[in-house]
Amino acid sequence: MVVGGISISESQDRSYGGGGRVTAFVVLSCITAGMGGAIFGYDIGIAGGVSSMEPFLRKFFPEVYRRMKGDSRVSNYCKFDSQLLTAFTSSLYVAGLLTTFLASRVTSRRGRRPSMLLGGAAFLAGAAIGGAAVNIYMVILGRVLLGVGLGFANTAVPLYLSEMAPSRHRGAFSNGFQFSVGIGALAANVINFGTEKIKGGWGWRVSLALAAVPAGLLFVGALFLPETPNSLVQRGKDRQEVALLLRKIRGTDDVDRELDDIVAASDSASVAGGGLQMLVTQRRYRPQLVMAVAIPFFQQVTGINAIAFYAPVLLRTIGMGESASLLSSVVTGVVGAAATLLSMFLVDRFGRRTLFLAGGTQMLASQVLVGGVLAAKLGDDGGVSKAWAGALIFLIAVYVAGFGWSWGPLGWLVPSEIFPLEVRSAGQGVTVATSFVFTVFVAQTFLTMLCHMRAGIFFFFAAWLAAMTAFVYFLLPETKGVPIEQMEKVWREHWFWRRVVSEEEAPASGKL
Numbered sequence: 001m002v003v004g005g006i007s008i009s010e011s012q013d014r015s016y017g018g019g020g021r022v023t024a025f026v027v028l029s030c031i032t033a034g035m036g037g038a039i040f041g042y043d044i045g046i047a048g049g050v051s052s053m054e055p056f057l058r059k060f061f062p063e064v065y066r067r068m069k070g071d072s073r074v075s076n077y078c079k080f081d082s083q084l085l086t087a088f089t090s091s092l093y094v095a096g097l098l099t100t101f102l103a104s105r106v107t108s109r110r111g112r113r114p115s116m117l118l119g120g121a122a123f124l125a126g127a128a129i130g131g132a133a134v135n136i137y138m139v140i141l142g143r144v145l146l147g148v149g150l151g152f153a154n155t156a157v158p159l160y161l162s163e164m165a166p167s168r169h170r171g172a173f174s175n176g177f178q179f180s181v182g183i184g185a186l187a188a189n190v191i192n193f194g195t196e197k198i199k200g201g202w203g204w205r206v207s208l209a210l211a212a213v214p215a216g217l218l219f220v221g222a223l224f225l226p227e228t229p230n231s232l233v234q235r236g237k238d239r240q241e242v243a244l245l246l247r248k249i250r251g252t253d254d255v256d257r258e259l260d261d262i263v264a265a266s267d268s269a270s271v272a273g274g275g276l277q278m279l280v281t282q283r284r285y286r287p288q289l290v291m292a293v294a295i296p297f298f299q300q301v302t303g304i305n306a307i308a309f310y311a312p313v314l315l316r317t318i319g320m321g322e323s324a325s326l327l328s329s330v331v332t333g334v335v336g337a338a339a340t341l342l343s344m345f346l347v348d349r350f351g352r353r354t355l356f357l358a359g360g361t362q363m364l365a366s367q368v369l370v371g372g373v374l375a376a377k378l379g380d381d382g383g384v385s386k387a388w389a390g391a392l393i394f395l396i397a398v399y400v401a402g403f404g405w406s407w408g409p410l411g412w413l414v415p416s417e418i419f420p421l422e423v424r425s426a427g428q429g430v431t432v433a434t435s436f437v438f439t440v441f442v443a444q445t446f447l448t449m450l451c452h453m454r455a456g457i458f459f460f461f462a463a464w465l466a467a468m469t470a471f472v473y474f475l476l477p478e479t480k481g482v483p484i485e486q487m488e489k490v491w492r493e494h495w496f497w498r499r500v501v502s503e504e505e506a507p508a509s510g511k512l
Contacts, residue, residue, distance in 0.1 A: 023251040026164050030173055032221030033160045034180035036116060036153030038214040039123050041184025043146055045333065046207050047089045049192030049326055051080075055201030060136045061085050077378075078451035083444075084136070090443035091140045092147040097436035099151025104429030106152070108275060111231045112160040113222055119152030120219025124212055131209025146211065153218070154432045158416035159424060163228040164249060167483040171347035174416055178409030179340040184214060186333035193326040229259070230421055230484075233266045261485030265421035275426030279419075284488075285427075287497045288418050291476070292427050296435035298468035299411035300442055302363055303461030304403045307332075307396060328393050335397045339404030351480040352410055353472060359406020360469035364462055366399035371458030378455070407468075411435075417479055418487055 050056045057065040067079045107115045122145050130142030158177050165173030191210055195203030229246045233239075239259070246255040279285045279292075347355060370392060377388050419427035449457050477490040477497070491497040 022166065022169055023249065025251075026166075026173075026249050029225055030161050030164055030176060032217070032225055033116060033157050033164075034176050035214045035218035035221060036119060036157035037177040037180030038184035038187070039146075039211060039218065040150055040154060041181035041186075042188045042211055042214060043092060043150070043184075044181075045185035045188025045329070046192065046211065047092070047143075049188060049196075049329065050204040050207050051085060051088065052326070053192070053196055053204050056204040058201075060088075060139060075451065077454050081447045081451040083448075086444045086447055088136075088140060088143065090440045092143040092150065093436045093439040093443060095144040095147025096150040096154065097147075097433055097440065099148045100155060100429055100433045100436060103152045103155040103432075104276075104425050107156050107159065107428070108234070108425035111227045111235065112156045112163075113225050113227050115152045115156035116160070116218060116222040116225070119149040119156065120215050120222055122146070122149035122152065123215030124219060127209055127212035127215055130211070131205045133205075133208070142208065149215065151432070151436075154435070155425075155428055158412045159428050160225075160228055162413070162416040162484065163230045166250060168481055169348060170417060170484070171352070171413060171480065172344040174413040175340065175344045175347055175409035177412050178404075179337065179344060182333070182337035182340045182404060182408070186330070186337045189326065189330040189333040193330055196326055230262050230265075230424070233259075233262045234421060239263070258483065258485070261483065262421065265485050275423045276429070279423040279426050279430065284501050285420075285423055286500050287491045287494075288420075288423070288427055289430070291418060292415055292430040293434050294471065295411055295415055296431050297438050298464070298471065299407050300435065300438035301461065301464040302403060302407050302468070303367060303442075303458070303464075304400075304408070307400065331393065332397050332400045336400040336404040336408070339401040340409055343405035343409050346405065347409070347413070348480060351478045352414055353476060353478050355406045356410055356472040356476065357469060359402045360465055360472065362402030363399050363407070364465040364469065366395050366402065367458045367462035367465060370395045370399070371455045371462065374455035374458065414476070414479065417484055418490075420488060421485065 051061075054065065054068075057068065061082060061084060064080055064082045064085055067074045103115055103118075106118065126142045126145030126147075126149060128142075129138055129145060133139040133142060158174065161174045161177055162170055188207070191207050195206045197203070198206070226245060226249075229242050229249070232242045232245070242262075243255060243259055246259055247253055250258075279289055343355060373388060373392055373395070377385075415431040416428060446457070449460070453460065475496060477494040479487065479490055482490060488501070491501045
């Protein structure tokens with residue numbers, strides 16, 4: 001046994017029939033569902049880019065524009081400190097938070113696919129209104145509708161990916177969600193770099209409206225996607241119908257054990273009652289509840305969304321021009337997407353804990369160094385030299401790479417795979433709601449914290465990175481290769497959680 005985890009030997013492999021093979025059917029289904037992640041990344045990247053574009057600021061945030069253009073009385077760290085500007089960013093996540101509670105019920109009672117359809121429709125409406133906005137109210141309404149779409153998509157898509165994937169490849173498939181987020185953010189950065197050059201000052205409209213492309217792909221694709229076997233069983237569909245679908249998904253006839261586990265979990269759910277009440281009140285779900293809150297909380301206080309939302313703004317703070325700051329965001333976006341792609345190949349080989357620990361250490365070092373450079377080289381006025389600006393961009397890229405192959409994908413993968421079926425939708429709802437709560441907090445406070453804490457904001461995030469790395473080391477068990485329906489075993493074998501979850505309290509879903 002390792003500290004904080006469990007060791008699973010090859011002879012104890014718990015996958016079903018070798019885990020099935022990766023079929024074209026399941027790959028295409030997961031790529032389509034992954035468009036929900038692409039929209040998430042696009043919305044994150046696009047907000048930071050357009051909020052650094054001068055025509056957009058001049059039209060909707062004239063006070064910020066005036067300060068940026070040379071009010072010498074305002075510190076470098078405070079030029080973008082505007083509650084209205086941060087409301088533009090965070091309104092999306094407030095709407096997503098409120099929608100999550102409805103999305104959890106729809107995902108549980110109607111299935112994963114209807115939630116993706118509703119999410120795609122809301123995304124399309126938000127993109128249309130944002131691109132056509134003539135005042136700040138329309139801009140924020142567009143963001144709110146995009147937030148509604150995120151609430152549905154972020155609840156349904158990670159579950160869909162984890163339930164469709166073969167157990168031995170679940171990490172790679174589920175990390176596809178974060179890879180899609182990275183691709184969406186990269187696309188946003190490239191588009192912002194291009195539209196900033198459009199003469200006439202309407203490039204920001206193109207940036208906001210192009211969110212309709214991945215939204216349309218998600219909506220149209222979801223019309224043809226199959227529902228997951230887990231959801232079909234949960235909603236009482238015929239066993240033979242589910243078995244046929246499972247054989248098609250897995251590419252093998254040997255699906256009886258997996259289907260038995262899914263049915264057993266569903267039976268446990270029907271006997272036990274409401275998922276959210278069970279998750280909160282029953283002791284056997286305490287480890288999963290802790291992870292559903294702690295992992296998304298830690299994911300946000302890595303500081304990644306501060307970088308993702310405001311990277312162009314941050315780079316303009318150190319004296320870079322508008323075009324150069326957007327190009328630098330493209331570079332870091334490429335690094336992040338590449339790191340996430342790498343994680344898809346590493347996660348099922350080295351496990352979740354290894355990537356968490358290595359990536360957390362890498363991000364910690366980067367944050368400390370960024371804070372140190374800013375503290376030493378950037379005052380309240382002026383900028384930094386090109387050499388130091390290049391060093392900062394490199395350190396931010398190292399940080400983004402660390403996030404891209406650790407807390408980025410794993411922050412979605414681990415919560416999506418640890419819940420028994422009877423509380424899975426409720427658990428994913430708690431995960432997404434927690435993520436939105438702290439995303440709103442970071443988005444709404446980062447520019448103010450940057451103004452007041454100066455370079456100290458990066459040491460603040462570094463301290464949290466140290467705490468979350470210790471949390472993973474001591475309290476997160478390894479889940480690599482464990483079938484979802486047998487996941488409760490990892491808690492009973494963990495040095496700490498076995499004191500919380502007794503053998504007698506273990507749910508029936510793990511017993512064949």
